[in-house]
Amino acid sequence: MPDNGLAAFIDVETTGLSPATDEVVELAVCLFEFRRDTGEITRIVDRYVGLRQPATPIPPDAFAIHGISNRAVKGKRLDEGRIVEMLEKAEFLVAHNAPFDRGFVVRLFDACVAMPWLCSMSGINWYRKGFRSRGLQQLLAAHGIEPRSSHRADSDVDAAIELLRRHEGDGKSYFAELIERLPQAGRQEPS
Numbered sequence: 700m701p702d703n704g705l706a707a708f709i710d711v712e713t714t715g716l717s718p719a720t721d722e723v724v725e726l727a728v729c730l731f732e733f734r735r736d737t738g739e740i741t742r743i744v745d746r747y748v749g750l751r752q753p754a755t756p757i758p759p760d761a762f763a764i765h766g767i768s769n770r771a772v773k774g775k776r777l778d779e780g781r782i783v784e785m786l787e788k789a790e791f792l793v794a795h796n797a798p799f800d801r802g803f804v805v806r807l808f809d810a811c812v813a814m815p816w817l818c819s820m821s822g823i824n825w826y827r828k829g830f831r832s833r834g835l836q837q838l839l840a841a842h843g844i845e846p847r848s849s850h851r852a853d854s855d856v857d858a859a860i861e862l863l864r865r866h867e868g869d870g871k872s873y874f875a876e877l878i879e880r881l882p883q884a885g886r887q888e889p890s
Contacts, residue, residue: 707789718802722753727852738875748853791815
């Protein structure tokens with residue numbers, strides 16, 4: 700097994716909270732390399748961010764959160780081929796609140812259904828570490844990480860990866876703690 704692995708961090712912005720009835724309006728994927736022995740994130744391999752026009756207009760309450768307008772997504776489509784190519788290189792996927800993102804992403808990309816997903820919100824014991832919230836924006840603020848803009852997929856992905864690179868006083872990165880939850884089968888090199 701090689702010393703380094705590949706994983707992808709994913710974030711979506713949507714028209715609402717229900718993967719059954721709402722849709723993705725923005726998707727960001729960041730493919731990154733990590734060291735298996737230490738959990739250190741070593742480099743960004745590839746990244747993609749794209750907008751997508753949903754079948755129905757973006758509701759005002761969703762716009763109030765992410766600021767993505769109907770005008771901004773008009774006529775926009777995700778580059779599905781590029782996204783699938785990136786996802787197929789990843790051994791597993793990571794998202795902050797993975798059940799939410801997974802619910803939307805698997806509707807768009809069948810390749811994600813069988814892949815292991817790790818959740819940086821629940822897969823790290825943030826409360827035991829002294830943080831009062833597991834929310835991404837609160838954790839970023841507590842670590843002095845300033846995202847370019849909150850609740851935009853590309854900015855949240857970049858900031859979340861920076862958060863996962865950080866560590867407690869013991870020198871163990873948050874990402875190292877997170878991948879301890881990965882099933883052994885998911886740690887093998889992809890075919």
